Amino acid sequence: MNNSPLRLLIHGASGRMGQALLRLAAERDDLQVVAAITRRSPAQRVVEGVPHFAASELSGAPAFDVAIDFSLPxxxxxxxxxxxxRKAGLVSGTTGISETQRQALIQAAASIPLVWASNFSLGVAVLDELVERAATALAGWDCDIVESHHIHKQDAPSGTALTLGAAAQKGGAQPHYASLRAGDIVGEHLVQFTGMGERIELTHRATNRDIFARGALFAAVQLNGRAAGSYRVRDLLSA
Structure with a gap:
């Protein structure tokens, strides 16, 4: 049995998610960040024991088991x-990738285990499954998805809302979307199924952004050692 810590490479380490990943990984004995990759040359080569590299130096990064990527397209x-x-696993939450890049992910899944998700909250992963099940069971019901975020979020509907909508469509529903931008809301998603005389509401509320980093770390641990393939976060919950 291998008790060595999982070797992580954090790509996009200078961003908000990257900083959260570094902070939370440092609190765990089962994880070792072997490289933090930033867009520009780092001011310090080693920060709290973690080697830092510029994106242009990526090929020189040390050996790693899984890369977690929250960067830019x-x-x-x-x-x-x-x-x-390197035949390493990939966990990516980078948004805005092109169709060409999505196709590259599909092709890469034949060689390495990977997961791409718009939201790494474990609660949202469960919500995704519940939405598909409800849509399958409630044929003909109206499906509405209402998402709320802080005033600085520009895309609407959110990537998470669209992912939930895809789950509803897989179950046979045709979702409609509404987006709210107010205050400092981290993220709320309501999926409502309405029939004659009754309504079901499935809701997830995020109150702390750390949940997304924790979910990505969870995904990295669960992905390590798996067969090549494309996984959803919800697939990893049943490991």
Whole structure:
């Protein structure tokens, strides 16, 4: 039995999610961040024991088991290529990727285990499954998805709302969307199924952004050692 810590590479380490990942991983004995990758040259090469590299130095990163990527679309191709080269797993929450990049993910799944998700909350992963089950069982009911976020979020509907909508469509429903932007709301998603004389509401509320980083770390641990393939967060919950 291998009791060595899981070796992580954090890609997009200077961003809000990257910083949360570094902080939360440091609190765990089963994880070791072997490289933190930032867009620009780091001011310090080693920060709290973690080696830092610029994106241009990615190919020189030490050996790792799984990469966690929360970067930008222009940084996505290099980290995917490195994971393929190293035969390492990939956990990515980078949004805004192109159709070409999505196809590259599909092709990469034949060689490495990977998960891409718009939301790494474990609660949202469960909600996704519940939405599909409800849509399957409630044929002909109206389906509405209402999502609320802080005033600075620009995309609407949110990526999570669209993912939940895809789950509803898989179950046979045709979702309608509404988006609210107010205050500092971290994220709320309501999926409502309405029939004649009754209504079901499935809701998830995020109150702390750390849940997304914790979910990504969970996914990395669960992904390690799995067969090549494309996994959803909900697939990893039953491990």
């Amino acid at each position: 222009e940084g996505f191709d290099p980290i995917l290529a490195l994971c393929l080269e």
